[in-house]
Amino acid sequence: MKKIIALLLVAVLAVALVSCGGENADVVTMGTNAAFEPFEFIEGDEIVGIDAEIGATIAEKLGKDLKINDMEFESLLGALKTDKVDFVAAGMTANDERRKEVDFSDTYYTATQGIIVAEDSDIKGIDDILDKRVGAITGYTGEVICTETYKIKDMLTFKRGVDAVMELKNGKLDAVVIDLQPAKMFVDKNEGLKVIEDPSFEAEEYAIAIKKGNTELLEKVNEVIAELKETGKLDEIINKYQNK
Numbered sequence: 001m002k003k004i005i006a007l008l009l010v011a012v013l014a015v016a017l018v019s020c021g022g023e024n025a026d027v028v029t030m031g032t033n034a035a036f037e038p039f040e041f042i043e044g045d046e047i048v049g050i051d052a053e054i055g056a057t058i059a060e061k062l063g064k065d066l067k068i069n070d071m072e073f074e075s076l077l078g079a080l081k082t083d084k085v086d087f088v089a090a091g092m093t094a095n096d097e098r099r100k101e102v103d104f105s106d107t108y109y110t111a112t113q114g115i116i117v118a119e120d121s122d123i124k125g126i127d128d129i130l131d132k133r134v135g136a137i138t139g140y141t142g143e144v145i146c147t148e149t150y151k152i153k154d155m156l157t158f159k160r161g162v163d164a165v166m167e168l169k170n171g172k173l174d175a176v177v178i179d180l181q182p183a184k185m186f187v188d189k190n191e192g193l194k195v196i197e198d199p200s201f202e203a204e205e206y207a208i209a210i211k212k213g214n215t216e217l218l219e220k221v222n223e224v225i226a227e228l229k230e231t232g233k234l235d236e237i238i239n240k241y242q243n244k
């Protein structure tokens with residue numbers, strides 16, 4: 001009897017190992033923070049958006065299924081380093097600070113920051129909020145620009161854009177600084193707000209982050225981005241979500 005149970009256990013383990021290995025071989029994992037419409041957001045029980053579509057195209061190129069791992073923005077680069085995810089597509093700005101930790105693909109979107117304020121506010125640009133109470137999202141470039149470039153002292157940081165926008169609506173903040181496209185989405189979805197575009201904010205380039213040294217994947221991702229650009233598919237994807 002004992003022998004039979006032992007044999008059965010071995011059989012079960014063998015099957016488990018084989019199916020587990022098989023799954024890993026056929027799946028590529030994308031890390032993101034799905035609170036950043038139009039790039040990644042939750043619709044029903046699915047993560048959709050511009051980055052999700054780019055991720056799906058990368059998976060297709062690799063002949064694998066795509067698994068999307070939704071996590072805090074701040075955890076994304078760590079997850080890449082510890083192989084919890086294979087690539088990060090999260091509206092992430094490729095900058096020198098992050099290049100110390102990861103490699104970036106060619107860029108696929110040029111962004112800038114936006115300022116969300118109450119509809120009746122006189123704020124016209126970044127210079128008008130230097131002494132105001134400003135909300136930003138922890139670890140986003142918007143936070144870094146406010147604190148390091150513009151030395152804004154009265155900053156409140158939040159885990160998600162939506163939390164900062166709620167505080168702004170409740171009158172607890174004078175402004176929220178976040179990437180322009182998500183800023184526009186928040187304003188569309190919430191009454192009584194407007195977006196200020198300030199040309200003094202620098203352009204930011206979004207790119208896919210990949211573990212340092214994984215040149216094989218980096219090259220594939222760059223091929224996908226080049227193809228998406230050449231075929232006009234990238235513009236199609238962007239328009240589909242941006243002008244929704």
Ligand code: GLN
Nearest residue numbers: 036090091092093140141
């Ligand atoms: N582009 C910003 C950054 O890289 C915000 C990205 C995001 O929220 N997903 O920090």
